[in-house]
Amino acid sequence: MQLPLFPEAASSLAKNVDYLYYYLTAVTIVMTGLIFAAVFFFAIKYRRRSEDETPRPIHGSLVLEIGWSVVPFLVMLTFFWWGAQIFFENASPPPNAMDVYVVGKQWMWKIQYPQGQREINELHVPVGRPVKLTLASEDVIHSFFIPAFRIKHDVVPGRYDTMWFTATKPGRYHLFCAEYCGTEHSGMIGWVTVMNDSDYENWLSGGGSEGTMAQQGEKLFGQLGCSTCHLLDQQGRCPIMRGVYGSRVQLNDGRTVLADDAYIRESILNPNAKIVAGYHSDVMPTFQGQISEEQLLQLIVYVKSLAITGTPTAPPLGSAGQTQGAKQ
Amino acid sequence: MSTALQEPRVAETPNYLNAEYGWKSWLFTKDHKRIAVLYIISITVMFFIGGIFAGLIRTELLTPQGDLVNSDTYNKFFTMHGIVMVFFFLIPSIPATLGNFFVPMMIGAKDLAFPRINLLSWYIYIAGAAFALAAIVLGGVDTGWTFYTPFSSTYSNTFVITAAVGVFIAGFSSILTGLNFIVTVHKMRAPGMTWGRLPLFVWANYATSLIQVLGTPVVAITLALVGLERAFHIGIFDPAIGGDPILFQHMFWFYSHPAVYIMILPGMGVISELVTCFSRKGIFGYPFIAGSSLGIAIIGFLVWGHHMFVTGMSMYASLYFSLLTMLVAVPSAIKVFNWTATMFRGSISFDTPMLYAFGFIGLFTIGGLTGLFLATLGVDVHVTDTYFVVAHFHYVMVGGMVLAYMGGLHFWWPKITGRLYPEGWGRFAALLVFVGFNATFFPQFILGYLGQPRRYHAYAPEFQVLNVFSTAGATILGVGYIIPLIYMLWSLKYGPKAGDNPWRAKGLEWETSSPPPTFNFEKTPVVTEEAYAYGKEEAHIG
Structure with a gap:
């Protein structure tokens, strides 16, 4: 047992x-x-001994009320503090x-x-x-x-x-x-x-x-036709891929975004959401519903592998270890 | 000789039960007391339906393999247990029954402010319950009582809309009851019944009503959106078309966390009545208990995110929700300390209602403190969505709320029916409930920390021994619920006549006959002293 x-x-x-x-x-x-x-x-000490007992009323005590509000709260703050520390670390x-x-x-x-x-x-x-x-x-x-x-x-x-x-x-x-x-x-x-x-x-x-994830992603990159417009090193109809991952991308509406997993994901599934400065919207079709989550990850790992050497991994992601796919 | 002469006279005393006869006199009544009785019957039916599902769940979990029913059926069992118990038993339980009956009586009023709306709220509740029962009969629903998206909105193939419509409708019943109580407490207090003299049961129901009125519309909106998403795929919660599944959780818990306080606050109100009466002593720290009910109602609206620490919510939001959850525990702690202090130098009797009050104080303390485990970020990550959570909320909802309801029902049974229940059986059943409850749910704390997730049809074999304890406990608990059902029904016909005030309790409801006359009091009472003026032998009515 x-x-x-x-x-x-x-x-x-x-x-x-x-x-x-x-x-x-x-x-x-x-x-x-x-x-x-x-x-x-x-309950034992003050048990009812006769039916006609009428104990004297006690209305309360401000000192006790403050004490049993403040002391438990201070103890709870230690829970909060310690728990938050573990969570943040x-x-x-x-x-x-x-x-x-x-x-x-x-x-x-x-x-x-x-x-x-x-x-x-x-x-x-x-x-x-x-x-x-x-x-x-x-x-x-x-x-x-x-x-x-x-x-x-x-x-x-x-x-x-x-x-x-x-x-x-x-x-x-x-x-x-x-x-x-x-x-x-x-x-x-x-x-x-x-x-x-x-x-x-x-x-x-x-x-x-089947090769590494990046190799599988590269194969998909060709099969899905991404490589026709996204050229590795030279200007095509769509942004250049080498060095994109981990860089700060200038958008045509003036914003700058970090090219992380969430950004690459969004750009594949919803290409018009963020258009790189100098490019046009409605050029790329959406791949929503056409590729699986696993394939998406392979593509992202491939794009990540094209990052400029020296930044092989993504910088720390969103605050709670999470990145948003959709625009918030 | 004198009793023999009195018996027929007492039986002929006009009261709300013998004022009219026939089903029409019940279904079209505007008397808050009769409506309360209708509610007691309705929620008792729902409680036992929910209880049957609980029994089926525990039977399946006797063995690690999913061998009693298949997964889909098991998933429907726990979903329907949750929906029936939360929305059709716990939320209406005390306010709609004991609250309906006694809030007007305790403030010296003839009825609630809006008797027709009160009846309407019962019909709305019945309509909602009909939808929920229809969802069960048609084939069930399997989303969990929390209806999380996108599972509920896109993936589930069960009667989600039917069940959601049931909950949606029942919400209006809750809103109307809350509205009725708020107006009644403001406008219908008897002369001399100042806010500072209100019984704490009334304060607790008043605070509950505020939450019902402010919170319930949000869950109605949320469930309506789930229904729209399911029917028309409009893209509120589905990420593939720009929605956000987590949005649902924010909206759902914005209501459903305060709803936990809808369930527990009236129970706390009952305990304040029980502890004073069976200690025969005024409450210790009246303003702090009354104020803490309002504090819970207000802060309770600001802590919903503690259900979502592992959803990837911003860590700064998590900090805020963790801290405020610690804060909301303070008013609950204040109540527990004050109840305990009330017993100091009292005259304590061990009648059934007081046994339930003892049980409440102990189990609610454990339920509250284990809530702090879940509010503590580093620990919650491990125990959330495990049996630890199941154990915690059953300690609050059953160990707290159900015990308070049982205690209150026994306490006021003589007033409601005019009859006494058998005290020996009452104490025995209270003991069974306490033992059975702990045997059922204490092992689940250990299971939770070990890592057994909630809502598992089959589980890892090393968790079996604790699950067997839990199922054995549930069997005892079930017997503990059935015994009162039997002896209370028995007492309706064979119970001894109760008399007006069998507990020698203070409070206006005890100053009138049992059962009370249709308009509660022969003449409008005038209040001249504070609540729970034990130790002063003068009567309330001037």
Whole structure:
């Protein structure tokens, strides 16, 4: 008979969350204990001894009222502060985090690695290295939840969300969908395998017959006809691709935007949303509904690979580790 | 000899129950007390329908495999449990029943300000419930009671619009009840019933009414948009055509978080009545308990985002919602401390209503404190959408609200029916409810931190033992609910006559006969003292 009372702690974050949880639990036990004790004590000590008892009224005490408002609030502020600290520290991935791409769809997790491996409901990561997940949904809202890492993030259709972790203990851990998503919600589960560095390198070299994600993206770039107008190095009907990713792009309405994942995504699905200065709208057709979320990610990784060397990864994304696909 | 002579006379005393007979006298009544009785019957039916779904859920979860029903059916079970319990039991529970009956009586009024609107609100509730039940009978709905988009608006193939229309309609019933209470409390107080003398049950219902009137239209709009999106695909929540699925969550929780306070505030009002009566002592810190109800009503509107910390909302918004959620816990804490202090040097009896009040204070404390876990950003990321949340809100909604309702129903049963329920059975059932409740929901806190997500038809095998505890507890809890149903029905015919004031309680409702006459009082009472003036033997009526 298995009766676990506490989940495994297998990420750099897990222990911190647990300590805060112990603290909250301790305060809860003390407070509940005090209230229970007072209620029991009063109930016994002041139990009705005769039907005609009429105790003298006590109207209240300002000092007590202030005390039991202010002291609990100060304790709650410590919860707030500690919780916010953990939340902020984990909002943005470190710049050296390795990328993995996750697409949720009813009812499976599709995982792609930049090296070209693809898996379903399995995530393989090395121990001790920060991993950044870029999350996309093909249909409804899902939520990527790894209890042993104490992390969870909603996967919202129409945009990219990111989350990150550093696994600290080799092993196999549950992966759950935490946001109700329809019939087989409880079947949208899998395993996270944390491996030693050498095992991980072995595992990585094992698959990926279709080439890296960037190579797959490059192939799509040709097949979909993108390359007819978006030339790599010279002026075409559409903006040049090399060096775009991670740069600041001047738009024809005077704004400047950062060319990140969300920008590239929007430009593919809704080309007229942001027109680069010097180009015209209604030149490019929309690809909404024509390519899958996985293909979109491959295209983005390809465009990312064309970034000017020295900026191989995107700068930290939106504040809560999330980027908006649609214009807000 | 004297009792034998009195019996027939008491039976002939005109009261609201024997004033008229026949179904028309009930279905067309404008008497707030009869409407309250109609509501008690209606919400009891809905409570047991919702309870049957809960029983089915717990039976399925006895084993890790999804082996009792298929996934679609299970998803419908928890959705319909939630919709029925939240919108058709919890929200109307105390205001529409005990509130309807006693708010006018406690302020010395003949009725609510708008008796016809009061009856209308019951018919609207019945119409809403009919749609919800139709959705169940036709084949069910599987979106979860939260109707999250784009699942509800685009993907679900079930009777979403039917159920949403039911909730939409029922909302107007809630708005009208709230409106009626606000006007009644402002305009119909008896001479001498100043704001500072209002019973705390009235304050709690007044604060609840403010939320009902201000918040409910928002959920109506939100559900209307889901319906429009589903029917015409207009692109409010669908990102493929420029919509934002997260917008739905902001709008839904803008109502549904304050709605949690619609559910709990009237319960807190009941507890203030119970603790004073069964301690036979004035309330400790009257202005703070009254004020904290208003504080909860106001701050409660500013915390909805704490349901959305992992949706990718701006982290600065998350900070704000986390901090304000801590703040909204303060008025709840004030109430708990004041109730406890009221018992100090009281004269405490252990009648059934007081046992429910003890249960409420303990379980609401746990429910409130575990709410702070969820308000704490770093911890919420791990426990949100797990059984921790399920346990937390059942501690507040069942451990809090349902216990308060049961306590209030027992407390006022002699006044409503003129009969006493069997006290021994009452205490036994209260104990069963307390034990069964804790056995059901305490293991779910542990399951939540272990990582079992909500709304899972099948779950990992290592979670089974705790789930078995939970199902066993639910069985005890179910028995604890059925026993009162039986003995209360029994008491209607066989219960001893209650007399006007069996608890020797203070409050205008106890100064009139049981059951009360149609217009509540023989003559308009004049109030000369504060609420809960225990220890002063003079009567209220001057």
